[in-house]
Amino acid sequence: MKVKHLKIAEGEKVNIGRFPNFGVGGSIRGMKEKYYGKDALLVRCGSYIYNVSDVPEIYDRASG
Numbered sequence: 001m002k003v004k005h006l007k008i009a010e011g012e013k014v015n016i017g018r019f020p021n022f023g024v025g026g027s028i029r030g031m032k033e034k035y036y037g038k039d040a041l042l043v044r045c046g047s048y049i050y051n052v053s054d055v056p057e058i059y060d061r062a063s064g
Contacts, residue, residue, distance in 0.1 A: 002042075002064070003028060003042045003043065003044050003049060003064065004042075004043050004044070004059060004062035004063060004064035005043070005044050005045075005062055005063050005064050006043045006044065006045040006058070006061070006062040006063075007045070008045060008046050010045075010061065010062075011043075011045035011046065011050075014055070014058050014061075016043075016045050016050055016052075016058070019050040019051055019052050019054070019055075020035075020036070020050070020051045021048040021049060021050045021051070022048065022049055023047060023048060023049075024044065024047055024048065024049060026049070028042065028049065031049075031051075036051050036053070037053075039053075040053050041053045041056055041058075041059035042059075043058060043059055043062045
């Protein structure tokens with residue numbers, strides 16, 4: 001399961017908090033299977049993983 005990383009400063013610029021998220025201790029596989037779908041674009045920023053599928057430019061901007 002691929003998750004890209006976004007620096008906190010970049011996350012603040014794109015208002016990352018507006019996206020659905022879960023803690024880094026959660027199961028990426030489980031969240032994709034139960035809630036987001038297998039093609040979800042997930043980005044880790046700080047202590048959370050965000051589903052940025054609605055704005056794929058954020059995923060493209062992230063490293064990983």
